[in-house]
Amino acid sequence: MKTFLITAFVILSTCVNTLANERLVLQMNDLHLQGQNTIKLKQELKQQHRIEIKNQELVKVVVFAKSKQGQGKISLTVGDDHSLREIIDGRPYDFQDNNIDTYSKIVLDNPSRDSKGVWQLALQGNIKIKRIAIVLEERTPAPRARVVTLKEFRVSKFFESSEEIEVQGQRVKAIRLEAQTADVTITDARILFGNGEVQKIGELEGRLQEGRSKGHTIIAPNGRNIQAIRITAVSNNLKGSRATLKVEARILE
Incomplete structure (x- = not known):
């Protein structure tokens, strides 16, 4: 041949x-x-x-x-x-x-x-x-992702603490909340989109024990339209130090 x-x-x-x-x-x-x-x-x-x-x-x-x-x-x-x-x-x-x-x-x-x-x-x-x-x-390669800490904030013992974390310009694919130093109760979690739409994330709400975490995958085209994440919480520890809440995100590169 x-x-x-x-x-x-x-x-x-x-x-x-x-x-x-x-x-x-x-x-x-x-x-x-x-x-x-x-x-x-x-x-x-x-x-x-x-x-x-x-x-x-x-x-x-x-x-x-x-x-x-x-x-x-x-x-x-x-x-x-x-x-x-x-x-x-x-x-x-x-x-x-x-x-x-x-x-x-x-x-x-x-x-x-x-x-x-x-x-x-x-x-x-x-x-x-x-x-x-x-x-x-x-052949379109899957986008790479990295986990970053968006914010850590102290949570009040008697009154709800609310934090709005700006993420505009970043391609957020998932977020995770972790309770540190004490138990915490997440009373409200929302995603704010650039077009004014607000999405409530019920699965992140509720009691979160110290050292434990909850996560949520965001359904949005590459996470491009997300402007901010708003978390409202209260510390369950009435004695001793207030709880610290850590907010992490998986960002597409």
């Missing part, structure tokens, strides 16, 4: 972005292959487009090809997975005609659940290839 890495023609093609997909075209310039051959798509992308695949997922490969007797075969390999072999149509009398209308369009979907490993076309027969379109989808 021969392995082809096309280097004779290095023609940069247009790259069209549509929503999350990217279409990269490899110009094969009516490449004529006979017998069994392999085209390594990642190497072709690097050769023709000067790019290396890192954060892209392969969606499908569209091949414009024809075979002299109409019996050519083609399949796509991604990693260890192989697509079904497709027939490449064609006729002897227009095999030498390089007009695009004489070529067939073959669509090969990615046979793998991911895009790791090789991307290769396996071809068999007397075949000509006009071009290959590779459709990619950007």
